[in-house]
Amino acid sequence: xxxxxxxxxxxxxxxxxxxxxxxxxxxxxxxxxxxxxxxxxxxxxxxxxxxxxxxxxxxxxxxxxxxxxxxxxxxxxxxxxxxxxxxxxxxxxxxxxxxxxxxxxxxxxxxxxxxxxxxxxxxxxxxxxxxxxxxxxxxxxxxxxxxxxxxxxxxxxxxxxxxxxxxxxxxxxxxxxxxxxxxxxxxxxxx
Numbered sequence: 001x002x003x004x005x006x007x008x009x010x011x012x013x014x015x016x017x018x019x020x021x022x023x024x025x026x027x028x029x030x031x032x033x034x035x036x037x038x039x040x041x042x043x044x045x046x047x048x049x050x051x052x053x054x055x056x057x058x059x060x061x062x063x064x065x066x067x068x069x070x071x072x073x074x075x076x077x078x079x080x081x082x083x084x085x086x087x088x089x090x091x092x093x094x095x096x097x098x099x100x101x102x103x104x105x106x107x108x109x110x111x112x113x114x115x116x117x118x119x120x121x122x123x124x125x126x127x128x129x130x131x132x133x134x135x136x137x138x139x140x141x142x143x144x145x146x147x148x149x150x151x152x153x154x155x156x157x158x159x160x161x162x163x164x165x166x167x168x169x170x171x172x173x174x175x176x177x178x179x180x181x182x183x184x185x186x187x188x189x190x191x
Contacts, residue, residue, distance in 0.1 A: 018074035018133040028077045036097040039089025076111040113174035
């Protein structure tokens with residue numbers, strides 16, 4: 001059910017204390033509603049059976065307990081404005097997804113920012129990434145990059161430093177959390 005390359009990520013995510021991510025096209029996976037995720041995965045060229053889709057959704061929802069359960073993961077998610085404006089699953093699905101983002105962004109362990117179109121060019125225009133941070137200082141960050149057929153895990157100190165620098169640039173260009181919630185409300189009204 002879960003590809004081997006993704007099982008590694010799930011294990012790292014379970015051990016991580018913090019996760020910093022940038023997503024260009026999609027709402028971050030840990031923040032997706034079931035209907036949004038269902039609509040997204042149904043677009044795959046080799047669509048899964050309904051049972052497989054249901055299992056993927058259940059697995060995603062179980063992973064989401066890392067940000068809502070006891071001793072939650074610290075999540076700092078930056079997403080491009082395109083992820084809010086691209087209608088995944090139709091109007092009702094997007095309105096529910098945006099309402100979910102607004103509500104979950106109030107949690108003390110979650111920082112959500114939107115990188116608006118008005119921010120112009122930025123250093124992550126070549127794609128999204130995740131930085132996993134671990135509770136032990138001896139465990140360095142791990143960079144996770146995903147594509148259609150697999151993933152890449154980066155542990156070299158120079159690369160980690162570069163991705164952390166890129167994340168800090170995105171954080172500075174993105175709307176702050178309050179401005180993000182205002183944009184979420186505006187986008188919801190426009191739908």
